[in-house]
Each structure stands twice: as C-alpha cells, then as structure tokens.
Amino acid sequence: MSEKLANEAVVDRAVASIRGLRVDGGEVFLRDGQSTSIEVRDGEVENVITRGERGIGLRVLRAGHVGFAYSSDLSPDGIEECVTSARDIAAVTEPDPDVSIATRTIESPDLNLYEQGIDGRSVTERTSVALAVERAARNVDARISGFRKTTYSDGTITTIVATTADVRGTYRETYFSIGTSAVATADEDRQIGYHGEAKRQFAAIDPEAVGRRSAELAVGKLGAQTFKTQSLPIVLDPYMGMALLGALVPLFSADSVIKGKSLFAGKLGEQVASDRVTIIDDARMPGALRTAPFDGEGVATTTRTLVDTGILRGYLSSLKTSKKMVQAPTGNARRGSYATPSRIGAANFHLAPGAPTPDALINGLDRALRISSLLNLHTIDPISGEFSLGATGDYLEKGERRYPVRGITIAGNLTTLLASITGVANDLVFGASGLGSPTFVISELSIGGA
Amino acid sequence: MAVTEQDAARALRTALSRGGEWAELFWERHNVVTLTLDDNKLEDAITGVDQGAGIRVTVGDRGVYANGNVNDGDDLLAIAGRAAAAIADDGGVREVTAISADELPRPSTVAIDPRTVPIERKVELMKLANERARAFDPRVHQVTVLYRESVQDIVVANSEGRFRKDRRTRLVFGVLVTAKQGDVLESGYKAKAGTEGFEMLTDAVVLETTGTAARLAVQNVAAEPAPAGTYTVVLSSEAGGTLIHESVGHGLEADLNLKGMSVYSGRLGQKVASDLITVLDDGTDPGKRGTQAMDDEGTQTHRTVLIENGILKTYLSDKKHARKLGIAESGNGRRESFRHLPICRMTTTMIAPGTSDPAAILASVKDGIFVKGMGGGQVDVVSGNFAFEITECYRIRDGKQAEPLRGATLVGQGPTLMSEIDMVGSDLGYSVGTCGKDGQGAPVADAQPTLRIPSVVVGGKVMAQA
Incomplete structure (x- = not known):
C-alpha cells in the first residue's frame, strides 16, 4: 500500500520539490472534491452517484518558460513525477518575461461559501428533494406527461493554492443543485422545458420554483406557430438574459484584448453599450456561486464595474496580462479543475438592475418577441461577436401574450446588441451558471422564419 | 497501476458483498499532452495523467455508481465498498462469474504512438x-x-x-x-x-x-451577412455531417426513446424519412474520431443501420436500454471518463451516399444557399427542433455558386426535414467534433453526401424590403 498524504502535506511536498529544482519558482494548486447526485425519473430513483476527485496541477517557471503538469497520483513518487514533468515540458514553451507567480500574501475571509452537514444527509432526504421538484411540475398543469431527468446534487470542495514565494491560501465550499426537464404533451405536440438552480446552502434551493418554471416553459411552447421573417423588439427574461450575457465574458478578457481577438480592444473609456447598461463582476458577493477569496493563481479577487452606464471601464486580468497592461491584477485567473491551467474568466458577472418592473417595461412595447428558449448558444463567436441562434418565443402585443412561436432564428452581433438595450428591469436573478441578469429589452433583432 | 483480472474480481466481489444483482468496473489511465501556440508564441504546454475507476452496482432499474481517483488496489476496494454500502439491497450476496479476459480487434491502426x-x-x-x-x-x-x-x-x-x-x-x-x-x-x-x-x-x-x-x-x-428567411439549401458533402448528428442522430439514442423522450419514440418499422435516406452509425470506421474497438461497457462496436430507405430500424443502445427496449446491443454506451455513467452516444454517424451527381444537385437550384461548412449544433429531441451553425456558405444564383455569406444558421425539425430531402448525392464527406450530452463530451465524426433541402429556415439578417 502506498503512503496516503493529507491535502496540506501534498501541497507542502510539491512546493518543496519545486524549490529543490534549479528553477525560478512555481505554483501548486490542489482540489479535493466529494459529491453525491441522485437521478430520478418519473418518481423513481434511477441512479445514486458518488464522486471523489483529488489532484494537483503545477506550474514551474524557468527563465520565462512555463510548464504545466497535473496528476491524480498524490503519492510522494507521483508528486515528484508531476514536478519533473512540469519542469521538462517548460523547455518547449517560448519565454515570456511577463509570466509570473503570486507573491502577495492572501487572506481567506469568510465569504459564506461553506455549509456544515452534507455528509450526514441521507439518500432518502436527498431523493425527496428531487421528487418534490417533479411533484411541483406536475401540479402546474395536467399536460405535464413526464420528465427526461430530474437531478439533485450536492458537494464539498477544498481548494489550496501555494507558490514558492510563500503565498498560500485555502478555502472550502459547498454547493447544492437541482434541475429538471418536464415534458408537456397535447395530442401529437410534445415540448420540453428545462430549469435548474444551484446554491451554497441546502435551504436556499427551491424545488417548488424549479419544478414550476420547468413545467411552465414546457406547457408554454405547446401549440406554437411558425412566424414570419421580420425585425422586432426582443424581450429576454432573467434566465434567457443571462444565457446571452455569458457570451459577452470573453470580450472582457485581457488576453483576448492583447492578442487582438476582442471587439473591446482599445475601447477603454469609450461607449460600448447603451447608457442603460452597467455590467459588474463581483467575486466577493457573500454566498454567491462564483465567489472565491482568491483566484487560481493565488491572487486576491475583486469587485469591479466593467461597463458603467455604457462606458467600458475595465478588463478581466490574470497576473501575466496585468503585467503586460501595467495594471493591478484583478484576480480573474480561474481554474476549471486541477487538470487545466488558469484561464481568464468572470466571477458573479451580471447586468445591473434598472428601475422599472418587468411588466412596466414590456407593456410599453406595441409588438415584441419574448424568447423562451435558445438553441446553439455555444456557437456564438466571441471573436466576431456574431450570433445566429435557434429560438422559440412568445409573440407579445402591448405586453400581452398572443401566441407561442417556434422554428425561428435570432441573429445579430454582440456589440450591436449591447448598443440596442433600451430597457432594463428591476428583477435581477443569479442562475446556476453564476451569471446574473434582470429582464431586458433589445430594441430590434433580425428574426428568421417562414 | 495496471488492473489485473484478480484486482477486478476482488473489486466486483466487494461491490456485490451487500446485495445488488450486477456489478461493473471501469478503470482508466488517461495521458494527455496539450500544446497551444498563440500570438506567435508556444504559450501553453500541459502534460498530465488522470487515473481512476468507477464501480456500478444495479438492482432492477436502480443503479449506484461510485467513482474516484485510484492509485492502487486499496483505492479500488474503497470505491467498491462505497458502491456496496450505497446499494443497500437485501437480496443477499450474488456470485461473480469467473473473470476471463478476451481481446477485440482494434479498427484503427496506430503506427506511431x-x-x-x-x-x-x-x-x-x-x-x-x-x-x-x-x-x-x-x-x-x-x-x-x-x-x-x-x-x-x-x-x-x-x-x-x-x-x-x-x-x-x-x-x-x-x-x-x-x-x-x-x-x-x-x-x-x-x-x-x-x-x-x-x-x-x-x-x-x-x-x-x-x-x-x-x-x-x-x-x-x-462577406455579406446571410439573409434571414426560408430558402432552398444545398448541403455540400464537404460540409460533413453535423446535420445528421443533430437532426436525427440524437433522436435515435435509446435512452431518450425508452420513455418517449424523442420524436422517434415508438416508431420502429415506420417511415421517418424520405426513401432516399439511409442512416448509419459506424463505430468501426478505421481512423475516424468516433471509432473504438468497444464502448465503455466493453461491448464491441458495430456498423448499425438505423434508418434504411426511410424506415426506422433500430436505436443506438447501451446494455441497459438494449435490454429494456428489446433491441440488439449496438456498442454505443460511452462515457467521458471514469467520473461518469455510460449513456447512449453516437460514434461516426452518416447518411449513406445516394445516386445523384453532386454537380447536378447544385445546378438544379435557381436561387438558394449553398452550404460548404457546418459548425456546432444543438437539438431538442422531444420536439425534434434543431439548429446548427454554418461556417461557410454562398448564395446560389442560376445553379452556380455565387457570393460568400457569413453568420448563417439552419433550423428545422428532424423528421420533417428528413422527409423533405429530395436529392442525395453519390459523394461522402466527413467532419469531426466533440458532442455534448448530459454534461459529458464524446469524440465523434459525422458524414453525409451532397443533399438538397427544398425549403428550410435560414437564420441571418433581415434585409430591407425591395
């Protein structure tokens, strides 16, 4: 049997091992996560899944070269091998004088990310949450005929970052999530609606609300009609809004800006959106899903206004890009897992709410299309900003829903879209992706159809 | 570590020690090297190894899956123990049939590791x-x-x-x-x-x-922005097969058909496409991105005819859904890694070539859109509505390829579109991708001949009225 090291000991050993090499420095990232998922379908438990994951990812710096290696073998030999691999592969990279490791001491303030008691929760208790989601969906409408899958998950994650410059930070977090896809049936017409949410506390997830929205989405698409090709104002509710806002994040990446792959390059201080638009990235919001005390490089996170009433005020930066731009690092080098290096990303990225209620906003529109689902969001090109998406929606007249529509496309460019946001409501919601959005209105988009 | 037959037998016995009818071990060691050259610099060099296992125990339709990183036999037994504890079945201890190794031929040749x-x-x-x-x-x-x-x-x-x-x-x-x-x-x-x-x-x-x-x-x-509206579209074989993957393939995955979650549910033996359409999934096509000797349940991969001249023949299955639907095991139970349960997935999916001359298909269209490149797509299998991205397309004017267009997408409904295709070319072109389903990625390939769709919605910009 090989020796089993505790997390802190693994990190100590990796840091010591890097120090033992003739290199300029290094960074050690450890993630240890345990999770449980219950998959239910139509009232029956299908699967109970328990996952364990523990590994390290290392960066080793030598004369501007940087190598990255990861391993799930955390025995003393496995750690040694990982360190050697990182050093060896560094040789093939080209030196970059701006590559560095964190040197500034970090703190781990309590950001309300961890809840005690996950381990003691029984499978029965977890299952009952998933069953409650399905029950709530069925209560919405008799036409709810089944579910593709309903899932409850919870988990705990421990993250440690340490550098050879004596930076070290640790935090623990928990999450609880539920999601379902309800199917509504009327004669030959079958429609699905997905909804899910994720929170840091068990009591914060709301099976009733998730079931209800999923069912309402499915039922709402029944009897949809084709729609003529035309341009119309578009209404996005918070969930559809955050789906589109997510595509904006890469435009703020300092790495893309430096490499000329962002439409926001060279636009600091300029108008990039309508004056209704204020975009905030807040990594310190207590208890929020993407809140963290420090990022994947061990740099303290921040709260920033990226767009202030339409004016571009900042980019998202890592240690390297902040050096290149001669700016303070913003703590946006995020880690997807121990096996991938830090990539620039957002924390709790959101569109700030406006003053009117959603109803007041929509009632002022003579004719509009409210989007109810989008297909192909992953194909939005962050470089050109172009999007052309499959969609379903509700046709509205003076805020009243006339009929649902199907088989349409919406298309445009993200920069035009930002400039065309003519109204933002007061109903800000944060979703399971960590993004936040209120209801908002785009003055006009191209709709492809019959 | 390398898992031996003895390790496997011990883990399976432990997994079934507190009840459960059937158990399975999936172990993997995954070595990856990723290099990124950006902005004229070899910027990122990543190397790593991920080693782990997952153990599944089932009772009837209920399953338990425990997984985690594994470095030695003790880690493996710990996972098996976790699975056994969670199954909590009172059916008594089941026997494990004597383990015996066999070997499957590998369809792809790797000359240089x-x-x-x-x-x-x-x-x-x-x-x-x-x-x-x-x-x-x-x-x-x-x-x-x-x-x-x-x-x-x-x-x-x-x-x-x-x-x-x-x-x-x-x-x-x-x-x-x-x-x-x-x-x-x-x-x-x-x-x-x-x-x-x-x-x-x-x-x-x-x-x-x-x-x-x-x-x-x-x-x-x-290029000019593509126009929004309904058009006749010719899909060149050069565009590869995202269309077949999204519009039909997902809808034929057995897990979605078990409880009526697909527009193709309950339609075996029925007409679901034009006579010109034959659809295959081939996990044995040498060298293709979706090819492998066996799926992630150890079932040998197949060349499966899914739709033959418009008639639905079978679904893409894993073990569980083959049994439940009473169809053959097609070797399509795939998983991203040991962290996931296998689900029904495509490998290399294609529309079989027909008889029309590809040049004649283009020449037959007076005004339309000629698609030569497709990107990502997505489908809602319940309604059959799909969308896919077009990465390269042109206007067709008088049967000829005219000016290039950008920013287009195609949307439609699977069975409707497949019934409307009225010309199928004698050529075949492949494309590669990574398919996402239930949070798991799977390497796939797709292929199709040149096709004519008489009328389909194209997403783009609404042009001013003439």
Whole structure:
C-alpha cells in the first residue's frame, strides 16, 4: 500500500520539490472534491452517484518558460513525477518575461461559501428533494406527461493554492443543485422545458420554483406557430438574459484584448453599450456561486464595474496580462479543475438592475418577441461577436401574450446588441451558471422564419 | 497501476458483498499532452495523467455508481465498498462469474504512438501552421494553433465474467485564424482529428487544415451577412455531417426513446424519412474520431443501420436500454471518463451516399444557399427542433455558386426535414467534433453526401424590403 498524504502535506511536498529544482519558482494548486447526485425519473430513483476527485496541477517557471503538469497520483513518487514533468515540458514553451507567480500574501475571509452537514444527509432526504421538484411540475398543469431527468446534487470542495514565494491560501465550499426537464404533451405536440438552480446552502434551493418554471416553459411552447421573417423588439427574461450575457465574458478578457481577438480592444473609456447598461463582476458577493477569496493563481479577487452606464471601464486580468497592461491584477485567473491551467474568466458577472418592473417595461412595447428558449448558444463567436441562434418565443402585443412561436432564428452581433438595450428591469436573478441578469429589452433583432 | 483480472474480481466481489444483482468496473489511465501556440508564441504546454475507476452496482432499474481517483488496489476496494454500502439491497450476496479476459480487434491502426514522437516535432508542425496562416493574406490578424494528444487505457470488467482492455489514441490538430478588416473581426477554424497515430499529421495535412482556416477567416471578413428567411439549401458533402448528428442522430439514442423522450419514440418499422435516406452509425470506421474497438461497457462496436430507405430500424443502445427496449446491443454506451455513467452516444454517424451527381444537385437550384461548412449544433429531441451553425456558405444564383455569406444558421425539425430531402448525392464527406450530452463530451465524426433541402429556415439578417 502506498503512503496516503493529507491535502496540506501534498501541497507542502510539491512546493518543496519545486524549490529543490534549479528553477525560478512555481505554483501548486490542489482540489479535493466529494459529491453525491441522485437521478430520478418519473418518481423513481434511477441512479445514486458518488464522486471523489483529488489532484494537483503545477506550474514551474524557468527563465520565462512555463510548464504545466497535473496528476491524480498524490503519492510522494507521483508528486515528484508531476514536478519533473512540469519542469521538462517548460523547455518547449517560448519565454515570456511577463509570466509570473503570486507573491502577495492572501487572506481567506469568510465569504459564506461553506455549509456544515452534507455528509450526514441521507439518500432518502436527498431523493425527496428531487421528487418534490417533479411533484411541483406536475401540479402546474395536467399536460405535464413526464420528465427526461430530474437531478439533485450536492458537494464539498477544498481548494489550496501555494507558490514558492510563500503565498498560500485555502478555502472550502459547498454547493447544492437541482434541475429538471418536464415534458408537456397535447395530442401529437410534445415540448420540453428545462430549469435548474444551484446554491451554497441546502435551504436556499427551491424545488417548488424549479419544478414550476420547468413545467411552465414546457406547457408554454405547446401549440406554437411558425412566424414570419421580420425585425422586432426582443424581450429576454432573467434566465434567457443571462444565457446571452455569458457570451459577452470573453470580450472582457485581457488576453483576448492583447492578442487582438476582442471587439473591446482599445475601447477603454469609450461607449460600448447603451447608457442603460452597467455590467459588474463581483467575486466577493457573500454566498454567491462564483465567489472565491482568491483566484487560481493565488491572487486576491475583486469587485469591479466593467461597463458603467455604457462606458467600458475595465478588463478581466490574470497576473501575466496585468503585467503586460501595467495594471493591478484583478484576480480573474480561474481554474476549471486541477487538470487545466488558469484561464481568464468572470466571477458573479451580471447586468445591473434598472428601475422599472418587468411588466412596466414590456407593456410599453406595441409588438415584441419574448424568447423562451435558445438553441446553439455555444456557437456564438466571441471573436466576431456574431450570433445566429435557434429560438422559440412568445409573440407579445402591448405586453400581452398572443401566441407561442417556434422554428425561428435570432441573429445579430454582440456589440450591436449591447448598443440596442433600451430597457432594463428591476428583477435581477443569479442562475446556476453564476451569471446574473434582470429582464431586458433589445430594441430590434433580425428574426428568421417562414 | 495496471488492473489485473484478480484486482477486478476482488473489486466486483466487494461491490456485490451487500446485495445488488450486477456489478461493473471501469478503470482508466488517461495521458494527455496539450500544446497551444498563440500570438506567435508556444504559450501553453500541459502534460498530465488522470487515473481512476468507477464501480456500478444495479438492482432492477436502480443503479449506484461510485467513482474516484485510484492509485492502487486499496483505492479500488474503497470505491467498491462505497458502491456496496450505497446499494443497500437485501437480496443477499450474488456470485461473480469467473473473470476471463478476451481481446477485440482494434479498427484503427496506430503506427506511431504520439508519445514516442519528440515534442519538438509537434512544435515544428504548429509553427508551420502559424507561419503559413500569417502568410496567407495581410488581413490575417491573429493565429492560434492547438495540438492535443490523448492516450486512454481502459479496462472494463463485470460480474458476468467480462474483462476487456482497450487503448484509444486520439489526436487533434486545430487552427483558429482571426482576420480583421476595418472594425470587423472574423474567425475561421479547421481541425484534423482522428484515432490513428502520429502518422496522420503530415506536413501536407497541416497545410491543408491551415489553408482552410485562413481562407474562411479572410473570406468571412469580406462577406455579406446571410439573409434571414426560408430558402432552398444545398448541403455540400464537404460540409460533413453535423446535420445528421443533430437532426436525427440524437433522436435515435435509446435512452431518450425508452420513455418517449424523442420524436422517434415508438416508431420502429415506420417511415421517418424520405426513401432516399439511409442512416448509419459506424463505430468501426478505421481512423475516424468516433471509432473504438468497444464502448465503455466493453461491448464491441458495430456498423448499425438505423434508418434504411426511410424506415426506422433500430436505436443506438447501451446494455441497459438494449435490454429494456428489446433491441440488439449496438456498442454505443460511452462515457467521458471514469467520473461518469455510460449513456447512449453516437460514434461516426452518416447518411449513406445516394445516386445523384453532386454537380447536378447544385445546378438544379435557381436561387438558394449553398452550404460548404457546418459548425456546432444543438437539438431538442422531444420536439425534434434543431439548429446548427454554418461556417461557410454562398448564395446560389442560376445553379452556380455565387457570393460568400457569413453568420448563417439552419433550423428545422428532424423528421420533417428528413422527409423533405429530395436529392442525395453519390459523394461522402466527413467532419469531426466533440458532442455534448448530459454534461459529458464524446469524440465523434459525422458524414453525409451532397443533399438538397427544398425549403428550410435560414437564420441571418433581415434585409430591407425591395
């Protein structure tokens, strides 16, 4: 049997091992996560899944070269091998004088990310949450005929970052999530609606609300009609809004800006959106899903206004890009897992709410299309900003829903879209992706159809 | 570690020690090297190994799956113990059939294991791509080159006595070119990917891939936006098969058909497409990105006829859904890694070639859209509505390819579209991708001949009324 090291000991050993090499420095990232998922379908438990994951990812710096290696073998030999691999592969990279490791001491303030008691929760208790989601969906409408899958998950994650410059930070977090896809049936017409949410506390997830929205989405698409090709104002509710806002994040990446792959390059201080638009990235919001005390490089996170009433005020930066731009690092080098290096990303990225209620906003529109689902969001090109998406929606007249529509496309460019946001409501919601959005209105988009 | 038959038998016995009817072990060791050249620099070099196992125990339709990283036999037994504890079945201890190893033929040949190739050679190919892309046109503004090699060793064993090993070697060489003209930025992407060894990445292949990416970026930066509306569309075989993957393939996955979650549910033996349409999924097509000797339950892969001359024949199955639907095991139970349960997935999916001359198909259309490149897509299998991205297309005027268009998408409903296709070409073109389903990625390939769709919605810009 090989020796089993505790997390802190693994990190100590990796840091010591890097120090033992003739290199300029290094960074050690450890993630240890345990999770449980219950998959239910139509009232029956299908699967109970328990996952364990523990590994390290290392960066080793030598004369501007940087190598990255990861391993799930955390025995003393496995750690040694990982360190050697990182050093060896560094040789093939080209030196970059701006590559560095964190040197500034970090703190781990309590950001309300961890809840005690996950381990003691029984499978029965977890299952009952998933069953409650399905029950709530069925209560919405008799036409709810089944579910593709309903899932409850919870988990705990421990993250440690340490550098050879004596930076070290640790935090623990928990999450609880539920999601379902309800199917509504009327004669030959079958429609699905997905909804899910994720929170840091068990009591914060709301099976009733998730079931209800999923069912309402499915039922709402029944009897949809084709729609003529035309341009119309578009209404996005918070969930559809955050789906589109997510595509904006890469435009703020300092790495893309430096490499000329962002439409926001060279636009600091300029108008990039309508004056209704204020975009905030807040990594310190207590208890929020993407809140963290420090990022994947061990740099303290921040709260920033990226767009202030339409004016571009900042980019998202890592240690390297902040050096290149001669700016303070913003703590946006995020880690997807121990096996991938830090990539620039957002924390709790959101569109700030406006003053009117959603109803007041929509009632002022003579004719509009409210989007109810989008297909192909992953194909939005962050470089050109172009999007052309499959969609379903509700046709509205003076805020009243006339009929649902199907088989349409919406298309445009993200920069035009930002400039065309003519109204933002007061109903800000944060979703399971960590993004936040209120209801908002785009003055006009191209709709492809019959 | 390497899992032996003895390790597997012990783990399976532990998994079934507190009840449960059937147990399975999936173990993998996955070695990955990823290199990224960006902004003229070899910027990222990543190497790593992930080793772990998952143990599944089932009772009737209920399953337990415990998984985690594994470094030795003790770790494996700990996971088996976790699975046993969670199944909480009072059915008594089940026997494990004596484990016996057998070997399946590997459809893809790996002449050169990429791990034996000096990393300098990989970097050299990436630099070649970077230089050629930059030399292509002054409007080329940025170039990103990606190289990824992945060697996955797996073992699947189950309480029926199965013990099978497989090695999957997968390479991806991708080129992303950004072109700039005035304030307009556009990108072009092309990837070469497959399950052969490093021999697939020759200078010629790299140059061809690079040339396509650069040409697309430069062409798109000067192209007019595609018009929104309903058009006649010719899909060139060059575009590959995203269409078949989204519009039909997902809807034929058995897990979605068990409880009526697909527009194809309950329609075996029925007409679901035009007579011209035959659809196959072929996990044995040598060298293709979706090819492997067996799926992730150890079932040998097949060439499965899904739709024959418009008639639905069968679904793509894993063990559980083959049993429940009473259909053959097609070897389509795939999982992203030991962290996931297998689900029904495609491998290499295609529309079989027909008899029409591809040039005649184009010539038959007076006014329409000619699609020569498809990107990502998505489908809602319940309604059958799908969308996919078009990466290269042109206006058709009087039967000829005319000006290029950008920013288009195609949307439709699977069975409707498949019934409307009225010309099928005698050619066949492939494309590669990574398919996402239930949060798991799977390497796939798709293929199709040149096709004519009389009327379909194209997404783009609404043009001013004439």
